[in-house]
Amino acid sequence: MTQPYSSIALADPLQRAVADMGYENMTPIQAEAIPVVLTGKDVMGAAQTGTGKTAAFSLPLLQRLLKHENSSASPARHPVRALVLLPTRELADQVAQQVAQYAKYTKLRSAVVFGGMDMKPQTLELKKGVEVLVATPGRLLDHIEAKNAILNQVEYVVLDEADRMLDIGFLPDLQRILSYLPKERTTLLFSATFSPEIKRLAKSYLQDPVTIEVARPNETASTVEQRFFSAQDDDKRRAVRQILKDRALKQAFIFVNSKLGCARLARALERDGLKTAALHGDKSQDERLKALEAFKAGEVDLLVCTDVAARGLDIKDVPAVFNYDVPFNAEDYVHRIGRTGRAGASGLAVTLVASSDARSVAEIEKLIKKKIEVEALALDGERPRGRSHDSRRSWGDDERGGAARRGARSSGGSTYHRAPTARDPFFDRPYEPSAAADQPGWEAAPRVATRAGLSANIKPRRKVAALFKAPTPAAAAAVEVTATAADA
DNA sequence: AAAAAAC
Structure with missing residues (x-):
């Protein structure tokens, strides 16, 4: 079943670059997609997070560019021949670095442009000539309008995180960009999630596409242990700290739904004595890149972030993801937890569920097609406010009961206990997807x-x-x- | 109910 890169028709410089990176065998998405992309056909590719999608399109794309190196295009003009578009700056940066790695033994030049950085160095780079351009939409349009980037000879367009690129927030920019490209070209779309509507919209941009699905779309990785705990806002921070401690987690992504909430939580956790960095769209690009670098380098343990970090970021061995807030979009849940359990490693995804999150949790359950059980989490220390009078409820278990359970837990090795009979009454019924969720297109x-x-x-x-x-x-x-x- | 992407 495993297939080495050496078994496919990739040129020697590409094979050497892959070998340098220590890769031998292709992942399933690579084994499926590379031969198809090599034919030059349009592709719609769905694969789970963390399974090597970037190489799946970069390698065959570079191969195609190599093959037609002496095309009719005037070498003096150095037209952009392949364009890779991404929804966040960090992701553009990351993909560009990978492309550059794969291309390092070829004469193909790549560059990346995204916002929040000085235009000038990017302009200079573009003027020197670039075959592969990686970009976020807004800044690319700036360069197009300044005539720094000539896209009328683009042969390949890749939309990574394609469902996001096609959503209504990005679509106007995307369509303007596409209007500068030749109609005759290869278009590649990749994502881990595709709602039926986005899929339909996506197909309208493709010609006779080959669909590649190596896993059911929206599927979460089996290497990620997914847990849901009932926690009201006041208890969430304590819950995070306790789980970090109980599971001896060294590092984690902590997702929050708003920029303000992100900044506040980061400050609070820092005050709690945890090494924390915040990553959200109101920070300067410099701060954003620094936060990510510090996390990668292990200088900070917690990366508190908005959904700017939900997609694609590939950081080795992140042991856990917390959804401090339940994401509004079920698709974002799939992407967020995809930051852990990558490349076959194991990971933990903890979602803290407040009583107002029922609908969102139902959406997630429907999307990932897995039964979600919201568990009670017994917090150490004083019992939580407000519920202590009712022993039927999980939070209200008296301290003796809590202590007894904790004792049982520590001897049993499992950190959590499931308390299905003593749950918050809100969760006593199993989640039923809401009526609205049954409407086609709701999730989009x-x-x-x-x-x-x-x-x-x-x-x-x-x-x-x-x-x-x-x-x-x-x-x-x-x-x-x-x-x-x-x-x- | 938000975030992201240009200055």
Whole structure:
């Protein structure tokens, strides 16, 4: 079943680069996608997080560029021949570094452009000539408009995290970028999650695509232990600290839903004496990159972050992910927990569930097609406020009971106990996906289109239609469906 | 209910 890279038709410089990185065997997505991309066909690829998607498109793409190295394009002009688009700056940086690694023994040049950094060095780089350009949408448009990047000879476009690139927040920019590209080209879409509507929209951008699915879309990695604990806001920080301690976790991502919440939690955990860095979109790019570097280097133990860090970031051996807040979008849950348990390693994903999160948890359950049990978490120390009068409830177990359980736990080795008979009454019933969740397209409810000036979840269908021109009737239809579902 | 992506 395992297939070495050496068994496929990749040029020697690429094989050497792969060997340098210590890779021998292809991952399933690579084994499936590389031969197809080598044919030059359009691809829609779905694979679990942490399974080597970047190499799956980079290697065959570079191979194709090598093969046609002496194309008719004037060498003096150095046109961009492959464009890779990503939804966050950190991800663009990471993918660019990988591409550069794979290309290091070739004459192909790559560059990366993203916002928050000085335009000038990027401009200089582009003017020197670049075959592979990695970018985030906004900054790329800047360069296009400044005529720093000429994209009319692009042969390949890759949309990584394609479902995000196609969502309503990115779509207008994406469509403008695509309008600068030749119609005759290869388009590759990759993501770990695809809602049916986004899939339909995505197909409207592809010509006769080959669909590659090495795992059921939206599937979470079996290497990640997923736990859900009932915790109200006041108890969440203590819960995090206790789980970190009980499970002897060295490092963790801690996801929060808002930038402000992220900054606040980071400060609070720092005050608790934990080495913490915050990563969110209100920080300067310099701070963002530093936070990530510090986490990678092990200088900080906790990376408190918004969904800017949910997708794609590949950091070795992150033992745990906490969802301090339950994500609004079920797809984001899949991506967030994909930061741990990568490349076959084991990982722990802990989601703290407040009583107002029932609907979101139901959405997650529906999406990942796994039964979610929300467990009670017995916190050490004083019993939690407010519920202590009712021993039927998990939080209300008296201290004696709690202590007895903890004793049993420490001898048994398992850190947690499941207390299905003593749960918060809110969770006494199993999660039933809500009626709304059964509506097709619910999970793809359109989000705010800030740059387009809309300020709320979109209601009137007309506004959506006016917001962007879909390239084909099929795409328009997909958008209509999404908007209608959101109205419901 | 938010975040992300340009200045």
